[in-house]
Amino acid sequence: MIILDLTILAPGTEVGKKIGNPQSWTEESASAAPAPAPSPSNPAPKVNLSSNTLPKPTPSPSLNTTQLNTQMTHPIASLSPYQNKWVIKARVMNKSAIRTWSNAKGEGKLFSMDLCDDSGEIRATAFRNECEKFYDMIQVDKVYYISRCQLKTANKQFSTLKNDYEMTFNSDTVVSECMDDASSLPSVKYDFIPISDIANKSPDTIIDTIGVCKDASDLQELTARNTGKLLKKREISLVDQSGAAITLTLWGNEAETFDASTNPIIAVKGARVAEFNGSKSLSCLGSTMLRANPDAPDAHRLRGWFDRGGASADVVNISARTGGASGGSGEWLTFAEAEERKLGTGEKGDYFNLLGVLTFTFADNAIYKACPQEQCNKKLVDQENGLLRCEKCNREYPNFKYRLLLGANVSDPTGDQRITAFNETAEIMLGKSAEEVGRMSEYDKNGYAQLFDEIKFKTFVFRFRTKMETYSDEARLKTIVMNVQPVDYKDANARLIKSIKALGGIEV
Incomplete structure (x- = not known):
């Protein structure tokens, strides 16, 4: 007998005693075991094996929201591609906007969300039909029972969560809102580091931090070099009790709507460390989460520090430092x-x-016309034939980028x-x-x-x-x-x- 799957009804710690007389299985004990006695009950009726009288197996009912076993949920940390029967109870930490794509394989749309429970966190993505089906239904900070998703190795290029796997919704996926009290589930799982420690982080490191917004720049409008798309950004300065300040760059709607007038506490999850000439700063990615004035102990301590004198404390601005200078x-x-x-x-x-x-x-x-290659800023030479030449790259281009x-x-x-x-x-x-x-x-x-x-x-x-x-x-x-x-x-x-x-x- 090979056991393919099992459901734990109650852990041994709850039962508190040994049931029956379980024995360890060995080949010797198996060969020595007596053959089972024939059953005294009536023999089973013969089955006609002709093709038109085969008994049809009873189909298992399809899984839907009314059939989710919400009493036996699995922790996110236990999920792996080698399981197919599981239900998680998770809070939605973050949900992206719907994005579209178009390539040689076709086109479509998708959205992603980050889920968490007491054990960990995981990214889930919905494509095409599932994107339309679930996007409006799923709301940030609500708790859901989720089952029947595909699990695969996480693509760390797009996810900064601490999980080796990620989920993809499919046509069998079931999502049901949890209507019970779920206040015990965390809202967001943070791994905060002091701002002063960011000075020692390598470029492109993904970090979580929390600070008071001491000031913010005006909204700036920029034009993307590659696409010509209009971009909006705002830089804010965060400070904390470590005696350091750092610049965080916001983009898009977050940059437009940000209000620094009340010096809000900003919790940052999944920001990228950037370096320019020795100075360190933070930049928001598509997956970065920002929470203003979160109800968390770190935020309350930070507010108390800032209001009791931290606002006027001397801080080291690591976004203006040049650590490589001798x-x-x-x-x-x-x-x-x-x-x-x-x-x-x-x-x-x-x-x-x-x-x-x-x-x-x-x-x-x-202002000058520079080589359009991303890593080259060499001034171009007009060939007077509609082309511009870069002596460094030894190439001619019909286009260019402006540099100051x-x-x-x-x-x-x-x-x-x-x-x-x-x-x-x-x-x-x-x-x-x-x-x-x-x-x-x-x-x-x-x-x-x-x-x-x-x-x-x-x-x-x-x-x-x-x-x-x-x-x-x-x-x-x-x-x-x-x-x-x-x-x-x-x-x-x-x-x-x-x-x-x-x-x-x-x-x-």
Whole structure:
């Protein structure tokens, strides 16, 4: 006898005793066992085996919502592709929008959702007919009984959940809302790390964190280079008790609707760590979950800290740090102090922060046509035959992408410096994407000139890298903008007060 499947009616811990006289099975005991005695009951009637009189097996009833065994549910952590009879009771943590696709195999639509119970979490995806059938029915934060899905190895390219498997709905899938009290099930399973620890995480690491939104940028509109689609983004700054701050980039509807006016607590699940010139930031993916002011102990502790003085605490902005820099420091300096310390004269560049005013911009050569390849930003050469040549890639292209290379002068009360801002930092200073600036340079000369006039005498928080370089046997100090942000005057004032107290010998 081979047992193919079994249902546990009650675990041994509940029964509390041994039933019968169970024996361990061995080949010797099996061969020594006596043959079963014939049954004293009446012999079974003979069955006519002719093809037209074969007894038809009784069909098993199809599984539907009324037949789900909701009394015997399986933990998510126990699911594997080697099981086919299971029912889970899970809360919907997150549900994506309906997405469409079209390729050589056809076209269709899908949506995905993230489920959790006390044991773990899992991604579920519904395609085509199942997408239409279940999308409106399934609501975020509700609890459902789910059965008869296909289980397969998780595609970690699209899922950041801690599960080796994922579920796919099919025509047999059954979903039934749980109407009982399900408050014991978690809403979202987090694995929070302090913001200060993110500075040591590798790029593209997926993490969970929680922080207070201290401030947020204005909504920005960008044009995607590959598709030309209009994108909307907003950057928010999160702080926590670890004494660190980090920038989180929101996209789409979340960027449009985000309200920072009340300094909400933001719980982040599944954000990607990004790195640019040594600084770390967080970016939302399609699967990232954000919860404002969640009812959780970490959120309550964070709110208490922020309201009792954390709002004015000094923090290290790891989105403005350059961890790979060997020279200089991350402290605030004036141009005079940087010159006095001879920053930039060593073998490697030095870094410093400065509050400065943009006094002049060189608009004439601020935009150029660059190689369309994603990893190449080389300036293209017009071949005057409808094609543009990239000397680095050794190829000719009919298309291009715009890139910014902005030269400017920045001043503070102690001096001024010629600086260079590359594409990403120049976009922040101008408040427009390189694509928008490029189109203005081609089709709206007056608007282009006005754009550069409008940013004159604006104040920014700069992070500079400065290094002595030689051009035509002449040594010159080259200062590059590594990071730039609008001024947070609350932070700036707190820093000035701290400096004044230090000058006066007052304990800070």
